[in-house]
Amino acid sequence: MASTTFHKRAITAGIAALVLGLSACAGGDGDSTGDSTGDSGGGGGDLISVGFAQVGAESGWRTANTTSIKDALTQENGFDLKFSDAQQKQENQIQAIRSYIAQGVDYIAFSPVVESGWDAVLEEAKTANIPVILTDRAVDTEDESLYVTFIGSDFVEEGRRIGAYVSETLGTEPIKVVELQGTTGSAPAIDRKTGFEDATKDNPNVEIIASQTGNFTRAEGKTVMEGFLQAYPDIDVVYAHNDDMGLGAIEAIEAAGKVPGQDIKVVTIDGVKDGMQALADGKITYIVECNPLLGPDLADIIKTLDEGGTVEKRIVTKDEEFDQEAAIAALPDRQY
Template sequence: MSLKTILAGSVFAMASFAASMAGATTIGFSQVGSEGDWRPAFSKNMQDTAKDYDVDLKFADAQGKQEEQLRAVRAFIAQGVDAIIIAPVVVTGWDDVLQEAKDADIPVFLVDRDVEVKDKSLYVTRISADFNLEGRLAGAWLAAASKGTCKIVELQGTTGSAPAIERKKGFEAIISQFPAMEIVATQSGDFTTEGGKKVMEAFIKSTNNLDGICASFAHNDNMQLGAIQAMKEAGLKPGQDVLMVSVDYVPAIKDALAKGEANASVELRSAVGGFIYPVVLDYLKNPHELDKWIVIPSDLHTAKD
Protein backbone atom coordinates (compact mmCIF):
# COMPACT_ATOMS: atom_id res chain seq x y z
CA MET A 1 0.00 0.00 0.00
CA SER A 2 2.69 2.43 1.07
CA LEU A 3 4.82 1.38 -1.88
CA LYS A 4 1.88 2.16 -4.14
CA THR A 5 1.48 5.59 -2.58
CA ILE A 6 5.18 6.32 -2.94
CA LEU A 7 5.12 5.14 -6.55
CA ALA A 8 2.02 7.20 -7.30
CA GLY A 9 3.60 10.15 -5.55
CA SER A 10 6.82 9.92 -7.51
CA VAL A 11 4.92 9.47 -10.77
CA PHE A 12 2.88 12.51 -9.83
CA ALA A 13 6.00 14.52 -9.04
CA MET A 14 7.66 13.56 -12.31
CA ALA A 15 4.53 14.17 -14.32
CA SER A 16 3.90 17.56 -12.81
CA PHE A 17 7.54 18.42 -13.38
CA ALA A 18 7.22 17.33 -17.01
CA ALA A 19 4.03 19.33 -17.33
CA SER A 20 5.56 22.46 -15.91
CA MET A 21 8.47 22.00 -18.32
CA ALA A 22 6.12 21.80 -21.29
CA GLY A 23 4.32 24.99 -20.28
CA ALA A 24 0.91 23.71 -21.36
CA THR A 25 -1.74 22.92 -18.77
CA THR A 26 -2.56 19.23 -18.59
CA ILE A 27 -6.22 18.50 -17.98
CA GLY A 28 -7.81 15.08 -17.72
CA PHE A 29 -11.37 14.86 -19.03
CA SER A 30 -13.49 11.84 -18.18
CA GLN A 31 -16.50 11.77 -20.48
CA VAL A 32 -19.64 9.64 -19.94
CA GLY A 33 -19.58 7.97 -23.33
CA SER A 34 -20.60 8.73 -26.89
CA GLU A 35 -24.37 8.21 -26.89
CA GLY A 36 -26.75 10.38 -28.91
CA ASP A 37 -25.78 13.33 -31.12
CA TRP A 38 -25.05 15.87 -28.46
CA ARG A 39 -22.37 14.09 -26.42
CA PRO A 40 -19.99 13.23 -29.29
CA ALA A 41 -20.29 16.85 -30.46
CA PHE A 42 -19.51 18.00 -26.89
CA SER A 43 -16.42 15.70 -26.72
CA LYS A 44 -15.20 16.89 -30.09
CA ASN A 45 -15.60 20.52 -29.09
CA MET A 46 -13.65 19.95 -25.86
CA GLN A 47 -10.81 18.34 -27.83
CA ASP A 48 -10.82 20.97 -30.59
CA THR A 49 -10.91 24.02 -28.35
CA ALA A 50 -8.18 22.63 -26.02
CA LYS A 51 -5.54 23.91 -28.46
CA ASP A 52 -6.94 27.44 -28.34
CA TYR A 53 -6.34 27.53 -24.60
CA ASP A 54 -2.93 25.84 -24.75
CA VAL A 55 -4.36 22.85 -22.89
CA ASP A 56 -2.99 19.33 -23.22
CA LEU A 57 -6.28 17.41 -22.91
CA LYS A 58 -6.18 13.78 -21.80
CA PHE A 59 -9.52 12.38 -22.93
CA ALA A 60 -11.07 9.22 -21.46
CA ASP A 61 -14.37 7.73 -22.63
CA ALA A 62 -16.07 5.84 -19.77
CA GLN A 63 -18.43 4.04 -22.17
CA GLY A 64 -21.30 4.69 -19.81
CA LYS A 65 -19.73 2.78 -16.92
CA GLN A 66 -18.90 4.35 -13.58
CA GLU A 67 -16.14 1.84 -12.77
CA GLU A 68 -14.45 2.79 -16.04
CA GLN A 69 -14.79 6.43 -15.08
CA LEU A 70 -13.32 5.89 -11.58
CA ARG A 71 -10.39 4.07 -13.17
CA ALA A 72 -9.81 6.97 -15.57
CA VAL A 73 -9.93 9.56 -12.77
CA ARG A 74 -7.46 7.53 -10.66
CA ALA A 75 -5.19 7.29 -13.71
CA PHE A 76 -5.36 11.10 -14.06
CA ILE A 77 -4.45 11.45 -10.37
CA ALA A 78 -1.51 9.07 -10.81
CA GLN A 79 -0.35 11.02 -13.87
CA GLY A 80 -0.51 14.20 -11.81
CA VAL A 81 -2.56 16.28 -14.21
CA ASP A 82 -3.15 19.93 -13.33
CA ALA A 83 -6.91 19.61 -13.20
CA ILE A 84 -9.60 16.99 -13.76
CA ILE A 85 -12.91 17.53 -15.55
CA ILE A 86 -15.59 14.93 -15.00
CA ALA A 87 -18.90 14.49 -16.80
CA PRO A 88 -20.31 12.01 -14.27
CA VAL A 89 -22.04 8.83 -15.43
CA VAL A 90 -24.11 8.69 -12.23
CA VAL A 91 -24.59 11.08 -9.32
CA THR A 92 -23.53 8.81 -6.44
CA GLY A 93 -20.36 7.00 -5.36
CA TRP A 94 -17.91 9.86 -5.80
CA ASP A 95 -16.72 10.59 -2.25
CA ASP A 96 -13.64 8.33 -2.23
CA VAL A 97 -12.13 9.19 -5.59
CA LEU A 98 -12.75 12.92 -5.17
CA GLN A 99 -11.03 12.74 -1.77
CA GLU A 100 -8.06 11.07 -3.46
CA ALA A 101 -7.90 13.91 -5.97
CA LYS A 102 -8.11 16.46 -3.19
CA ASP A 103 -5.30 14.71 -1.28
CA ALA A 104 -3.19 14.93 -4.45
CA ASP A 105 -4.05 18.67 -4.69
CA ILE A 106 -5.73 18.28 -8.06
CA PRO A 107 -8.84 20.45 -8.47
CA VAL A 108 -11.89 18.67 -9.91
CA PHE A 109 -14.50 20.37 -12.09
CA LEU A 110 -17.83 18.83 -13.00
CA VAL A 111 -19.49 19.39 -16.35
CA ASP A 112 -22.95 18.40 -17.53
CA ARG A 113 -24.45 16.28 -14.72
CA ASP A 114 -24.19 16.80 -10.97
CA VAL A 115 -22.82 14.55 -8.21
CA GLU A 116 -24.02 13.95 -4.67
CA VAL A 117 -21.15 14.14 -2.16
CA LYS A 118 -21.21 14.76 1.58
CA ASP A 119 -18.42 17.31 1.36
CA LYS A 120 -19.10 19.87 -1.37
CA SER A 121 -15.51 21.14 -1.13
CA LEU A 122 -14.38 17.94 -2.90
CA TYR A 123 -14.99 19.66 -6.23
CA VAL A 124 -14.42 23.25 -7.25
CA THR A 125 -17.59 23.87 -9.23
CA ARG A 126 -20.00 22.45 -11.74
CA ILE A 127 -20.05 24.14 -15.14
CA SER A 128 -23.10 23.20 -17.18
CA ALA A 129 -26.25 24.26 -18.93
CA ASP A 130 -29.37 24.59 -16.80
CA PHE A 131 -32.38 22.53 -17.95
CA ASN A 132 -34.58 24.71 -15.77
CA LEU A 133 -33.30 27.84 -17.54
CA GLU A 134 -34.08 26.22 -20.92
CA GLY A 135 -37.67 25.68 -19.78
CA ARG A 136 -37.89 29.26 -18.49
CA LEU A 137 -36.52 30.64 -21.74
CA ALA A 138 -39.07 28.66 -23.79
CA GLY A 139 -41.83 29.86 -21.47
CA ALA A 140 -40.69 33.48 -21.68
CA TRP A 141 -40.59 33.38 -25.47
CA LEU A 142 -44.07 31.88 -25.57
CA ALA A 143 -45.45 34.42 -23.11
CA ALA A 144 -44.17 37.22 -25.33
CA ALA A 145 -45.26 35.59 -28.60
CA SER A 146 -48.79 34.85 -27.32
CA LYS A 147 -49.04 38.11 -25.37
CA GLY A 148 -49.70 36.12 -22.22
CA THR A 149 -52.83 34.30 -23.38
CA CYS A 150 -52.26 30.72 -24.42
CA LYS A 151 -53.61 27.19 -24.00
CA ILE A 152 -50.63 24.86 -24.29
CA VAL A 153 -50.13 21.18 -25.03
CA GLU A 154 -46.88 19.80 -23.64
CA LEU A 155 -44.78 16.88 -24.90
CA GLN A 156 -42.70 15.75 -21.95
CA GLY A 157 -39.40 13.93 -22.11
CA THR A 158 -38.85 10.51 -20.59
CA THR A 159 -40.79 10.42 -17.33
CA GLY A 160 -38.53 11.02 -14.34
CA SER A 161 -35.46 12.11 -16.34
CA ALA A 162 -33.65 15.24 -15.15
CA PRO A 163 -34.18 17.29 -18.35
CA ALA A 164 -37.89 16.42 -18.42
CA ILE A 165 -38.40 17.38 -14.77
CA GLU A 166 -36.39 20.62 -14.92
CA ARG A 167 -37.62 21.86 -18.31
CA LYS A 168 -41.20 21.32 -17.14
CA LYS A 169 -40.54 23.12 -13.83
CA GLY A 170 -38.83 26.06 -15.52
CA PHE A 171 -41.54 26.40 -18.15
CA GLU A 172 -44.30 26.24 -15.54
CA ALA A 173 -42.52 28.78 -13.35
CA ILE A 174 -42.81 31.35 -16.14
CA ILE A 175 -46.30 30.63 -17.43
CA SER A 176 -47.66 30.60 -13.87
CA GLN A 177 -46.97 34.36 -13.92
CA PHE A 178 -49.63 34.74 -16.60
CA PRO A 179 -53.18 33.88 -15.49
CA ALA A 180 -54.38 33.25 -19.06
CA MET A 181 -51.60 30.77 -19.85
CA GLU A 182 -52.16 27.12 -18.96
CA ILE A 183 -51.08 23.63 -19.97
CA VAL A 184 -54.26 21.83 -21.01
CA ALA A 185 -52.72 18.48 -21.93
CA THR A 186 -49.36 16.92 -21.14
CA GLN A 187 -47.93 13.50 -21.93
CA SER A 188 -44.58 11.79 -22.29
CA GLY A 189 -43.20 11.34 -25.80
CA ASP A 190 -39.99 9.74 -24.49
CA PHE A 191 -37.76 12.29 -26.26
CA THR A 192 -38.35 10.51 -29.61
CA THR A 193 -39.89 11.58 -32.92
CA GLU A 194 -42.10 8.49 -32.86
CA GLY A 195 -43.29 9.27 -29.33
CA GLY A 196 -43.97 12.93 -30.11
CA LYS A 197 -45.99 12.00 -33.17
CA LYS A 198 -48.13 9.44 -31.31
CA VAL A 199 -48.85 11.82 -28.45
CA MET A 200 -49.72 14.71 -30.77
CA GLU A 201 -52.06 12.42 -32.78
CA ALA A 202 -53.90 11.63 -29.54
CA PHE A 203 -53.97 15.32 -28.51
CA ILE A 204 -55.42 16.26 -31.91
CA LYS A 205 -58.31 13.85 -31.32
CA SER A 206 -58.87 14.71 -27.66
CA THR A 207 -58.88 18.48 -28.30
CA ASN A 208 -61.04 18.37 -31.45
CA ASN A 209 -58.26 19.26 -33.91
CA LEU A 210 -56.37 21.42 -31.37
CA ASP A 211 -59.38 23.71 -31.15
CA GLY A 212 -58.39 26.72 -29.04
CA ILE A 213 -54.84 25.42 -28.54
CA CYS A 214 -52.30 28.17 -29.12
CA ALA A 215 -48.97 26.39 -28.58
CA SER A 216 -47.07 23.13 -28.38
CA PHE A 217 -44.11 23.00 -26.00
CA ALA A 218 -41.84 19.96 -26.48
CA HIS A 219 -39.00 19.06 -24.13
CA ASN A 220 -36.85 18.29 -27.16
CA ASP A 221 -36.83 18.94 -30.90
CA ASN A 222 -37.26 15.31 -31.94
CA MET A 223 -40.66 15.10 -30.29
CA GLN A 224 -41.63 18.45 -31.81
CA LEU A 225 -40.66 17.18 -35.27
CA GLY A 226 -42.98 14.21 -34.74
CA ALA A 227 -45.72 16.58 -33.58
CA ILE A 228 -45.24 18.72 -36.71
CA GLN A 229 -45.76 15.62 -38.91
CA ALA A 230 -48.87 14.59 -36.96
CA MET A 231 -50.35 18.06 -37.34
CA LYS A 232 -49.60 18.21 -41.07
CA GLU A 233 -51.21 14.81 -41.56
CA ALA A 234 -54.31 16.11 -39.77
CA GLY A 235 -54.47 19.10 -42.13
CA LEU A 236 -53.23 21.61 -39.55
CA LYS A 237 -50.52 24.21 -40.12
CA PRO A 238 -47.87 23.92 -37.39
CA GLY A 239 -46.13 27.24 -36.81
CA GLN A 240 -49.20 29.18 -37.98
CA ASP A 241 -52.26 27.58 -36.33
CA VAL A 242 -50.20 26.63 -33.31
CA LEU A 243 -46.95 28.13 -31.97
CA MET A 244 -44.22 25.48 -31.78
CA VAL A 245 -41.43 25.86 -29.20
CA SER A 246 -38.94 23.19 -28.17
CA VAL A 247 -35.41 22.59 -26.85
CA ASP A 248 -32.10 21.34 -28.42
CA TYR A 249 -31.76 23.15 -31.78
CA VAL A 250 -30.89 20.05 -33.87
CA PRO A 251 -30.30 20.37 -37.64
CA ALA A 252 -33.80 19.14 -38.57
CA ILE A 253 -35.49 21.81 -36.43
CA LYS A 254 -33.43 24.48 -38.24
CA ASP A 255 -35.10 23.37 -41.48
CA ALA A 256 -38.50 23.42 -39.77
CA LEU A 257 -37.80 26.93 -38.45
CA ALA A 258 -36.80 28.06 -41.93
CA LYS A 259 -40.02 26.60 -43.39
CA GLY A 260 -42.09 28.27 -40.69
CA GLU A 261 -43.31 24.95 -39.29
CA ALA A 262 -41.56 25.57 -35.99
CA ASN A 263 -41.28 28.94 -34.26
CA ALA A 264 -38.54 28.71 -31.64
CA SER A 265 -35.95 26.29 -30.27
CA VAL A 266 -33.72 26.73 -27.23
CA GLU A 267 -30.19 25.64 -28.03
CA LEU A 268 -28.53 22.99 -25.92
CA ARG A 269 -24.94 24.02 -26.61
CA SER A 270 -22.39 21.38 -27.47
CA ALA A 271 -19.70 24.03 -28.08
CA VAL A 272 -19.01 24.60 -24.40
CA GLY A 273 -15.21 24.35 -24.33
CA GLY A 274 -15.10 28.13 -24.58
CA PHE A 275 -17.05 28.35 -21.31
CA ILE A 276 -15.32 25.55 -19.42
CA TYR A 277 -11.60 26.12 -20.11
CA PRO A 278 -11.50 29.79 -19.00
CA VAL A 279 -13.06 28.87 -15.64
CA VAL A 280 -10.61 26.02 -15.08
CA LEU A 281 -7.51 27.96 -16.19
CA ASP A 282 -8.52 31.01 -14.20
CA TYR A 283 -8.89 28.87 -11.09
CA LEU A 284 -5.47 27.24 -11.63
CA LYS A 285 -3.85 30.65 -11.91
CA ASN A 286 -5.66 32.01 -8.91
CA PRO A 287 -7.33 29.34 -6.71
CA HIS A 288 -10.32 30.82 -4.91
CA GLU A 289 -13.78 29.80 -3.79
CA LEU A 290 -16.24 29.60 -6.70
CA ASP A 291 -20.01 29.19 -6.77
CA LYS A 292 -20.86 25.50 -6.78
CA TRP A 293 -22.66 25.86 -10.08
CA ILE A 294 -21.66 28.06 -13.01
CA VAL A 295 -24.48 28.11 -15.55
CA ILE A 296 -23.65 28.20 -19.23
CA PRO A 297 -26.18 30.63 -20.70
CA SER A 298 -28.81 29.20 -23.06
CA ASP A 299 -29.70 30.68 -26.41
CA LEU A 300 -33.05 30.72 -28.20
CA HIS A 301 -33.35 30.56 -31.97
CA THR A 302 -36.22 31.58 -34.22
CA ALA A 303 -36.53 31.59 -38.01
CA LYS A 304 -34.72 34.95 -38.08
CA ASP A 305 -31.64 33.83 -36.16
Protein backbone atom coordinates in the same frame (compact mmCIF):
# COMPACT_ATOMS: atom_id res chain seq x y z
CA MET B 1 -21.38 33.46 -29.45
CA ALA B 2 -22.00 32.99 -25.79
CA SER B 3 -19.38 33.53 -23.15
CA THR B 4 -18.74 32.88 -19.50
CA THR B 5 -16.78 34.80 -16.91
CA PHE B 6 -14.76 33.70 -13.96
CA HIS B 7 -12.35 35.43 -11.66
CA LYS B 8 -8.84 34.64 -10.52
CA ARG B 9 -8.07 35.21 -6.86
CA ALA B 10 -5.11 34.49 -4.65
CA ILE B 11 -5.20 30.82 -3.79
CA THR B 12 -4.97 29.65 -0.20
CA ALA B 13 -2.00 27.65 0.92
CA GLY B 14 -4.13 24.53 1.27
CA ILE B 15 -5.41 24.67 -2.30
CA ALA B 16 -1.95 25.46 -3.58
CA ALA B 17 -0.64 22.38 -1.87
CA LEU B 18 -3.41 20.31 -3.42
CA VAL B 19 -2.59 21.53 -6.93
CA LEU B 20 1.14 21.07 -6.49
CA GLY B 21 0.54 17.61 -5.12
CA LEU B 22 -1.38 16.36 -8.13
CA SER B 23 0.22 13.40 -9.81
CA ALA B 24 1.64 13.58 -13.31
CA CYS B 25 -0.23 12.14 -16.26
CA ALA B 26 -0.33 8.35 -16.36
CA GLY B 27 -0.93 5.78 -19.11
CA GLY B 28 -3.61 5.57 -21.81
CA ASP B 29 -7.35 5.37 -21.13
CA GLY B 30 -8.34 1.96 -19.81
CA ASP B 31 -12.10 2.51 -20.31
CA SER B 32 -13.44 0.35 -23.12
CA THR B 33 -15.70 3.18 -24.33
CA GLY B 34 -12.99 5.82 -24.24
CA ASP B 35 -10.15 7.13 -26.32
CA SER B 36 -7.15 9.34 -25.73
CA THR B 37 -6.42 12.36 -27.86
CA GLY B 38 -2.98 12.69 -26.29
CA ASP B 39 0.14 10.54 -26.47
CA SER B 40 -0.58 6.82 -26.42
CA GLY B 41 1.57 6.50 -23.34
CA GLY B 42 -0.07 9.38 -21.50
CA GLY B 43 0.85 13.03 -21.14
CA GLY B 44 4.44 14.05 -21.28
CA GLY B 45 6.35 17.20 -20.46
CA ASP B 46 4.14 19.96 -19.16
CA LEU B 47 0.87 18.58 -20.56
CA ILE B 48 -2.10 18.73 -18.19
CA SER B 49 -3.90 15.39 -18.20
CA VAL B 50 -7.69 15.57 -18.20
CA GLY B 51 -10.17 12.72 -18.07
CA PHE B 52 -13.52 13.69 -19.60
CA ALA B 53 -16.53 11.38 -19.16
CA GLN B 54 -19.16 12.43 -21.69
CA VAL B 55 -22.79 11.48 -21.15
CA GLY B 56 -23.23 10.16 -24.69
CA ALA B 57 -23.98 11.19 -28.27
CA GLU B 58 -27.75 11.44 -27.99
CA SER B 59 -28.30 14.68 -29.89
CA GLY B 60 -26.85 17.29 -32.20
CA TRP B 61 -26.22 19.43 -29.14
CA ARG B 62 -24.12 16.72 -27.52
CA THR B 63 -22.13 16.19 -30.70
CA ALA B 64 -21.31 19.91 -30.82
CA ASN B 65 -20.38 19.83 -27.13
CA THR B 66 -18.03 16.88 -27.63
CA THR B 67 -16.38 18.55 -30.63
CA SER B 68 -15.86 21.73 -28.61
CA ILE B 69 -14.24 19.79 -25.75
CA LYS B 70 -11.92 17.84 -28.05
CA ASP B 71 -10.97 20.92 -30.08
CA ALA B 72 -10.05 22.88 -26.94
CA LEU B 73 -8.20 20.26 -24.91
CA THR B 74 -5.51 19.43 -27.44
CA GLN B 75 -1.79 18.79 -27.05
CA GLU B 76 -1.15 22.05 -28.91
CA ASN B 77 -3.09 23.83 -26.14
CA GLY B 78 -1.17 21.99 -23.42
CA PHE B 79 -3.51 19.10 -22.61
CA ASP B 80 -3.52 15.32 -22.72
CA LEU B 81 -7.23 14.51 -23.04
CA LYS B 82 -8.64 11.11 -22.21
CA PHE B 83 -12.24 10.92 -23.43
CA SER B 84 -15.01 8.38 -22.87
CA ASP B 85 -18.61 8.11 -24.13
CA ALA B 86 -20.93 6.68 -21.47
CA GLN B 87 -23.72 5.93 -23.95
CA GLN B 88 -26.20 7.56 -21.52
CA LYS B 89 -25.46 5.02 -18.76
CA GLN B 90 -24.42 6.16 -15.31
CA GLU B 91 -22.51 2.97 -14.61
CA ASN B 92 -20.31 3.67 -17.66
CA GLN B 93 -19.53 7.17 -16.45
CA ILE B 94 -18.64 5.92 -12.98
CA GLN B 95 -16.40 3.25 -14.53
CA ALA B 96 -14.67 5.90 -16.66
CA ILE B 97 -14.13 8.24 -13.71
CA ARG B 98 -12.63 5.40 -11.66
CA SER B 99 -10.35 4.60 -14.59
CA TYR B 100 -9.17 8.22 -14.67
CA ILE B 101 -8.54 8.12 -10.92
CA ALA B 102 -6.50 4.95 -11.33
CA GLN B 103 -4.46 6.59 -14.09
CA GLY B 104 -3.72 9.58 -11.86
CA VAL B 105 -4.96 12.28 -14.22
CA ASP B 106 -4.59 15.89 -13.12
CA TYR B 107 -8.26 16.83 -13.56
CA ILE B 108 -11.58 15.09 -14.17
CA ALA B 109 -14.51 16.72 -15.96
CA PHE B 110 -17.85 15.19 -16.82
CA SER B 111 -21.45 15.89 -17.75
CA PRO B 112 -23.51 13.65 -15.44
CA VAL B 113 -26.22 11.59 -17.12
CA VAL B 114 -28.45 11.92 -14.01
CA GLU B 115 -28.26 14.14 -10.92
CA SER B 116 -28.01 11.58 -8.11
CA GLY B 117 -25.69 8.72 -7.18
CA TRP B 118 -22.29 10.40 -7.56
CA ASP B 119 -21.06 10.94 -4.01
CA ALA B 120 -19.07 7.71 -3.72
CA VAL B 121 -17.01 8.09 -6.89
CA LEU B 122 -16.51 11.82 -6.35
CA GLU B 123 -15.28 11.08 -2.83
CA GLU B 124 -12.74 8.71 -4.41
CA ALA B 125 -11.53 11.52 -6.69
CA LYS B 126 -11.31 13.90 -3.73
CA THR B 127 -9.29 11.36 -1.74
CA ALA B 128 -6.92 11.07 -4.72
CA ASN B 129 -6.57 14.90 -4.78
CA ILE B 130 -8.00 15.12 -8.30
CA PRO B 131 -10.18 18.22 -8.81
CA VAL B 132 -13.52 17.55 -10.52
CA ILE B 133 -15.27 19.99 -12.85
CA LEU B 134 -18.93 19.57 -13.77
CA THR B 135 -19.88 20.64 -17.29
CA ASP B 136 -23.39 21.24 -18.65
CA ARG B 137 -25.20 19.31 -15.88
CA ALA B 138 -25.17 19.42 -12.10
CA VAL B 139 -25.08 16.68 -9.46
CA ASP B 140 -27.35 16.40 -6.45
CA THR B 141 -25.06 16.33 -3.44
CA GLU B 142 -24.94 17.97 -0.03
CA ASP B 143 -21.13 18.03 -0.14
CA GLU B 144 -20.10 20.74 -2.60
CA SER B 145 -16.45 20.11 -1.80
CA LEU B 146 -16.68 17.07 -4.09
CA TYR B 147 -16.32 19.31 -7.14
CA VAL B 148 -14.48 22.56 -7.85
CA THR B 149 -16.96 24.27 -10.16
CA PHE B 150 -19.98 23.71 -12.37
CA ILE B 151 -20.08 25.42 -15.77
CA GLY B 152 -23.23 25.38 -17.86
CA SER B 153 -26.58 26.92 -18.61
CA ASP B 154 -29.33 27.69 -16.11
CA PHE B 155 -31.84 25.01 -17.09
CA VAL B 156 -34.61 26.36 -14.87
CA GLU B 157 -34.25 29.76 -16.52
CA GLU B 158 -34.36 28.13 -19.97
CA GLY B 159 -37.65 26.45 -19.12
CA ARG B 160 -38.95 29.65 -17.60
CA ARG B 161 -38.12 31.66 -20.73
CA ILE B 162 -39.86 29.14 -23.00
CA GLY B 163 -42.83 29.09 -20.61
CA ALA B 164 -43.02 32.87 -20.60
CA TYR B 165 -43.12 32.92 -24.40
CA VAL B 166 -45.87 30.27 -24.49
CA SER B 167 -47.88 32.03 -21.80
CA GLU B 168 -47.56 35.55 -23.15
CA THR B 169 -47.61 34.88 -26.91
CA LEU B 170 -49.55 31.65 -27.46
CA GLY B 171 -51.57 31.54 -24.25
CA THR B 172 -53.79 34.52 -24.99
CA GLU B 173 -56.53 31.93 -25.58
CA PRO B 174 -56.96 28.39 -24.21
CA ILE B 175 -54.22 26.04 -25.47
CA LYS B 176 -53.40 22.39 -24.81
CA VAL B 177 -49.69 21.62 -24.41
CA VAL B 178 -47.83 18.30 -24.57
CA GLU B 179 -44.32 18.06 -23.14
CA LEU B 180 -41.43 15.96 -24.42
CA GLN B 181 -39.11 15.61 -21.43
CA GLY B 182 -35.41 14.83 -21.47
CA THR B 183 -33.80 11.81 -19.83
CA THR B 184 -35.61 10.93 -16.61
CA GLY B 185 -33.63 12.07 -13.57
CA SER B 186 -31.28 14.34 -15.54
CA ALA B 187 -30.76 17.94 -14.45
CA PRO B 188 -32.04 19.52 -17.68
CA ALA B 189 -35.19 17.39 -17.70
CA ILE B 190 -36.00 18.22 -14.08
CA ASP B 191 -35.13 21.91 -14.31
CA ARG B 192 -36.67 22.68 -17.70
CA LYS B 193 -39.93 21.14 -16.57
CA THR B 194 -39.85 23.15 -13.33
CA GLY B 195 -39.08 26.42 -15.12
CA PHE B 196 -41.84 25.95 -17.69
CA GLU B 197 -44.42 25.13 -15.04
CA ASP B 198 -43.37 28.14 -12.95
CA ALA B 199 -43.82 30.48 -15.92
CA THR B 200 -47.22 29.13 -17.01
CA LYS B 201 -48.91 28.23 -13.71
CA ASP B 202 -50.69 31.59 -13.34
CA ASN B 203 -52.15 31.51 -16.85
CA PRO B 204 -55.37 29.43 -16.84
CA ASN B 205 -55.28 29.31 -20.65
CA VAL B 206 -52.19 27.06 -20.63
CA GLU B 207 -53.04 23.42 -19.92
CA ILE B 208 -50.33 20.74 -19.96
CA ILE B 209 -52.32 17.65 -20.96
CA ALA B 210 -49.46 15.11 -21.23
CA SER B 211 -45.77 14.85 -20.37
CA GLN B 212 -43.43 11.98 -21.21
CA THR B 213 -39.71 11.42 -21.68
CA GLY B 214 -38.27 11.27 -25.18
CA ASN B 215 -34.78 10.72 -23.77
CA PHE B 216 -33.37 13.72 -25.67
CA THR B 217 -33.35 11.77 -28.96
CA ARG B 218 -35.07 12.51 -32.25
CA ALA B 219 -36.27 8.92 -32.68
CA GLU B 220 -37.90 8.73 -29.25
CA GLY B 221 -39.33 12.22 -29.64
CA LYS B 222 -41.07 11.05 -32.80
CA THR B 223 -42.36 7.87 -31.17
CA VAL B 224 -43.75 9.67 -28.11
CA MET B 225 -45.33 12.35 -30.28
CA GLU B 226 -47.05 9.68 -32.38
CA GLY B 227 -48.62 8.39 -29.18
CA PHE B 228 -49.65 11.90 -28.13
CA LEU B 229 -51.34 12.51 -31.49
CA GLN B 230 -53.34 9.31 -31.21
CA ALA B 231 -54.42 10.02 -27.63
CA TYR B 232 -55.01 13.77 -27.92
CA PRO B 233 -56.45 14.99 -31.23
CA ASP B 234 -56.57 18.64 -30.12
CA ILE B 235 -52.93 19.43 -29.30
CA ASP B 236 -52.02 23.09 -29.80
CA VAL B 237 -48.40 23.26 -28.62
CA VAL B 238 -45.46 20.89 -28.23
CA TYR B 239 -42.86 21.86 -25.65
CA ALA B 240 -39.70 19.79 -26.27
CA HIS B 241 -36.80 19.90 -23.81
CA ASN B 242 -34.37 19.88 -26.74
CA ASP B 243 -34.32 20.48 -30.49
CA ASP B 244 -33.84 16.84 -31.44
CA MET B 245 -37.04 15.70 -29.73
CA GLY B 246 -38.82 18.68 -31.27
CA LEU B 247 -37.56 17.65 -34.72
CA GLY B 248 -38.82 14.12 -34.09
CA ALA B 249 -42.18 15.55 -33.08
CA ILE B 250 -42.29 17.51 -36.34
CA GLU B 251 -41.84 14.28 -38.30
CA ALA B 252 -44.77 12.74 -36.42
CA ILE B 253 -46.93 15.83 -36.91
CA GLU B 254 -46.28 15.84 -40.65
CA ALA B 255 -46.92 12.10 -40.91
CA ALA B 256 -50.29 12.71 -39.26
CA GLY B 257 -51.21 15.16 -42.01
CA LYS B 258 -50.83 18.28 -39.87
CA VAL B 259 -48.64 21.32 -40.46
CA PRO B 260 -46.04 22.06 -37.75
CA GLY B 261 -45.90 25.75 -36.94
CA GLN B 262 -49.50 26.20 -38.03
CA ASP B 263 -51.76 23.39 -36.80
CA ILE B 264 -49.42 22.64 -33.90
CA LYS B 265 -46.80 25.06 -32.57
CA VAL B 266 -43.44 23.60 -31.51
CA VAL B 267 -41.15 25.30 -29.00
CA THR B 268 -37.77 23.87 -28.04
CA ILE B 269 -34.51 24.42 -26.18
CA ASP B 270 -30.94 24.15 -27.56
CA GLY B 271 -30.49 26.09 -30.78
CA VAL B 272 -28.51 23.54 -32.81
CA LYS B 273 -28.31 24.13 -36.54
CA ASP B 274 -31.04 21.64 -37.50
CA GLY B 275 -33.39 23.20 -34.97
CA MET B 276 -32.54 26.72 -36.12
CA GLN B 277 -33.19 25.72 -39.73
CA ALA B 278 -36.60 24.33 -38.75
CA LEU B 279 -37.29 27.62 -36.97
CA ALA B 280 -36.24 29.59 -40.05
CA ASP B 281 -38.55 27.36 -42.12
CA GLY B 282 -41.47 28.05 -39.79
CA LYS B 283 -41.79 24.49 -38.47
CA ILE B 284 -40.53 25.46 -35.00
CA THR B 285 -42.01 28.59 -33.47
CA TYR B 286 -39.48 29.58 -30.80
CA ILE B 287 -36.13 28.38 -29.43
CA VAL B 288 -34.24 29.22 -26.25
CA GLU B 289 -30.55 28.52 -26.74
CA CYS B 290 -28.40 26.23 -24.61
CA ASN B 291 -24.82 26.92 -25.65
CA PRO B 292 -22.80 23.68 -26.12
CA LEU B 293 -19.44 25.30 -26.86
CA LEU B 294 -17.98 24.81 -23.40
CA GLY B 295 -14.55 23.57 -24.47
CA PRO B 296 -12.63 26.88 -24.47
CA ASP B 297 -14.04 27.89 -21.09
CA LEU B 298 -13.25 24.46 -19.63
CA ALA B 299 -9.67 24.80 -20.87
CA ASP B 300 -9.40 28.25 -19.28
CA ILE B 301 -10.81 26.98 -15.98
CA ILE B 302 -8.29 24.14 -15.82
CA LYS B 303 -5.36 26.41 -16.70
CA THR B 304 -6.50 28.94 -14.09
CA LEU B 305 -6.55 26.22 -11.42
CA ASP B 306 -3.24 24.82 -12.62
CA GLU B 307 -1.61 28.23 -12.35
CA GLY B 308 -2.75 28.59 -8.74
CA GLY B 309 -5.95 30.56 -9.26
CA THR B 310 -9.51 29.90 -8.19
CA VAL B 311 -12.80 30.02 -10.07
CA GLU B 312 -16.40 30.70 -9.15
CA LYS B 313 -18.34 27.73 -7.81
CA ARG B 314 -21.10 28.26 -10.41
CA ILE B 315 -20.37 29.65 -13.87
CA VAL B 316 -23.51 30.32 -15.92
CA THR B 317 -23.23 30.53 -19.68
CA LYS B 318 -25.08 33.18 -21.65
CA ASP B 319 -27.93 31.86 -23.82
CA GLU B 320 -29.98 33.69 -26.45
CA GLU B 321 -33.60 33.39 -27.63
CA PHE B 322 -34.69 33.08 -31.25
CA ASP B 323 -37.83 33.64 -33.26
CA GLN B 324 -37.99 33.01 -37.00
CA GLU B 325 -36.42 36.34 -37.98
CA ALA B 326 -33.55 35.95 -35.51
CA ALA B 327 -32.90 32.38 -36.68
CA ILE B 328 -32.64 33.46 -40.32
CA ALA B 329 -30.14 36.13 -39.32
CA ALA B 330 -28.06 33.78 -37.14
CA LEU B 331 -27.87 30.72 -39.38
CA PRO B 332 -25.12 31.84 -41.80
CA ASP B 333 -22.60 32.16 -38.94
CA ARG B 334 -23.93 29.38 -36.70
CA GLN B 335 -21.10 27.20 -35.35
CA TYR B 336 -23.28 24.27 -34.31
